[in-house]
Amino acid sequence: MQLTKQQDSFILFAKANVSAHGAQMGAGMENRMEIYNSLTKKVEPFVPNEDGKVKMYTCGPTVYHFAHIGNLRSYIMEDLLEKTLRYLGYDVKRVMNITDVGHLSGDSDDGEDKMLKGARREHKTVMEIAGFYTDAFFEDCKKLHIKRPDVVEPATGCIEEFIHMVQTLLEKGFAYEMGGNVYFDTSKLANYHVFSGQTEEELLVGVREDVEEDSNKKNKSDFVLWFTKSKFDAQELKWESPWGMGYPGWHIECSCISIKHLGEYMDIHCGGVDNIFPHHTNEIAQSEAYLGHKWCNYWFHVHHLNDQTGKMSKSKGEFLTVSLLEEKGYNPLAYRLFCLQSHYRKPLMFSYEALSNMETAYNKLVNKIAGLREEGEIEQDKFEAYQKRFADALCDDLNSSMAITVLYDMLKEDMTDRTKRELAKSFEEVLSLGLFAVRKEEEDPELVAYVLKRIEERTAAKKAKDFKTADAIRDELSAKGIILEDTREGVKWKKA
Numbered sequence: 385m386q387l388t389k390q391q392d393s394f395i396l397f398a399k400a401n402v403s404a405h406g407a408q409m410g411a412g413m414e415n416r417m418e419i420y421n422s423l424t425k426k427v428e429p430f431v432p433n434e435d436g437k438v439k440m441y442t443c444g445p446t447v448y449h450f451a452h453i454g455n456l457r458s459y460i461m462e463d464l465l466e467k468t469l470r471y472l473g474y475d476v477k478r479v480m481n482i483t484d485v486g487h488l489s490g491d492s493d494d495g496e497d498k499m500l501k502g503a504r505r506e507h508k509t510v511m512e513i514a515g516f517y518t519d520a521f522f523e524d525c526k527k528l529h530i531k532r533p534d535v536v537e538p539a540t541g542c543i544e545e546f547i548h549m550v551q552t553l554l555e556k557g558f559a560y561e562m563g564g565n566v567y568f569d570t571s572k573l574a575n576y577h578v579f580s581g582q583t584e585e586e587l588l589v590g591v592r593e594d595v596e597e598d599s600n601k602k603n604k605s606d607f608v609l610w611f612t613k614s615k616f617d618a619q620e621l622k623w624e625s626p627w628g629m630g631y632p633g634w635h636i637e638c639s640c641i642s643i644k645h646l647g648e649y650m651d652i653h654c655g656g657v658d659n660i661f662p663h664h665t666n667e668i669a670q671s672e673a674y675l676g677h678k679w680c681n682y683w684f685h686v687h688h689l690n691d692q693t694g695k696m697s698k699s700k701g702e703f704l705t706v707s708l709l710e711e712k713g714y715n716p717l718a719y720r721l722f723c724l725q726s727h728y729r730k731p732l733m734f735s736y737e738a739l740s741n742m743e744t745a746y747n748k749l750v751n752k753i754a755g756l757r758e759e760g761e762i763e764q765d766k767f768e769a770y771q772k773r774f775a776d777a778l779c780d781d782l783n784s785s786m787a788i789t790v791l792y793d794m795l796k797e798d799m800t801d802r803t804k805r806e807l808a809k810s811f812e813e814v815l816s817l818g819l820f821a822v823r824k825e826e827e828d829p830e831l832v833a834y835v836l837k838r839i840e841e842r843t844a845a846k847k848a849k850d851f852k853t854a855d856a857i858r859d860e861l862s863a864k865g866i867i868l869e870d871t872r873e874g875v876k877w878k879k880a
């Protein structure tokens with residue numbers, strides 16, 4: 385790997401956008417995407433380093449358990465970003481890591497090793513756990529129409545690169561060995577807290593009392609690059625290194641894997657908001673110290689999916705997975721629509737009631753599109769006007785709910801069915817809602833419309849305590865081969 389000459393003021397690079405080639409957008413591609421950048425805390429025009437090309441990195445899952453639908457909210461919105469960029473004509477290369485080593489339950493090098501915890505829970509080896517949950521993650525992604533990134537790299541496949549980076553950081557004076565571990569020395573940076581602009585002292589306010597301090601650290605915010613002697617003697621995965629048998633810290637993997645596949649300059653880095661500190665802060669620290677220049681211009685962070693207890697997580701509240709939603713009778717793509725209807729920078733509150741309403745809306749939408757006939761000519765002016773409105777919505781800091789409003793407006797517009805079908809196909813490239821995949825029981829839009837109408841009437845009858853009418857509607861539908869099921873989340877139906 386080629387290193388550029390070290391410069392004096394690391395992380396100060398983060399203040400102004402750099403362009404590796406000083407490139408402007410080429411003719412033929414309109415650069416009109418605007419996106420919120422967590423680094424500058426502003427919505428900014430998106431200008432990649434290389435003309436027409438986007439280098440994008442996503443922090444992948446820690447594969448010690450199934451992904452919950454909160455994790456998947458982040459991946460749905462990142463998928464939307466990637467597809468929007470492709471829709472605008474960019475050639476996107478997207479890389480994702482798989483965290484199969486080094487992630488502790490506390491993000492600041494405290495707590496249990498997550499992979500070990502998973503292996504103990506299931507009486508399996510760490511690699512068995514990693515393999516199983518990596519496959520499960522991509523199965524969930526498939527159900528949610530999340531595209532697999534161009535490169536997917538497990539952390540355990542890059543140990544040599546991690547060692548090389550740690551060694552370089554030691555040589556450059558940004559790291560030190562203490563008590564057998566190697567630490568990054570944050571005091572060597574002009575501005576370690578690039579995202580918050582906070583000082584060390586400010587950040588200490590509110591630090592959890594129960595986080596045990598690692599007495600090896602020279603500064604409170606230093607973090608582990610390589611563990612050898614640590615509390616995890618039982619660590620299954622260990623590798624030879626210049627510092628003894630050990631394993632990498634969590635943050636180093638994303639720096640190495642992204643530089644390995646995307647080179648020294650990256651355009652946009654994605655993750656959930658909880659990744660901002662310490663994970664992304666530490667990634668910037670070590671990558672820029674290693675490279676000697678600014679590394680990534682745009683940082684895209686998705687806000688959390690919450691439930692009644694707060695941020696959805698794997699360790700508290702109901703552990704909501706895609707399979708669980710399916711067991712309860714929901715179509716995973718209704719969940720995708722639920723996510724797209726809300727802006728990625730706003731927290732999103734999950735409830736079954738909201739999802740049920742979204743599923744009803746989803747079914748109506750899909751049936752409306754299924755009812756469009758291959759008739760008439762394409763009305764070019766209207767086609768282009770709607771395509772522009774759709775792209776404009778997404779270019780406005782990824783306003784996905786506005787993009788869906790454009791879809792609804794388009795379906796109501798007075799124009800040929802063929803124009804509408806072609807527009808829906810075009811929007812589907814980005815939305816990926818399965819707009820043209822009608823479920824078996826929904827193949828007949830007239831039947832669907834009728835069943836939905838009768839369900840509404842039955843619900844109204846029940847509300848008015850007219851149980852005779854409600855039962856009669858159920859019996860009538862049953863005679864037509866339609867089974868109704870009253871669930872906590874609303875009425876569901878299927879063909880017998």
Ligand code: AMP
Pocket residue numbers: 443444445446447453454455456457458483654655656657658659686687688689690695696697
């Ligand atoms: P993990 O598997 O814990 O490494 O997390 C995978 C991704 O999910 C990361 O980008 C996290 O920031 C993100 N994430 C975790 N919890 C949530 C949540 N409740 N809502 C949205 N994204 C989340």
Ligand code: ZN
Pocket residue numbers: 442443444638663
């Ligand atoms: Zn990461």
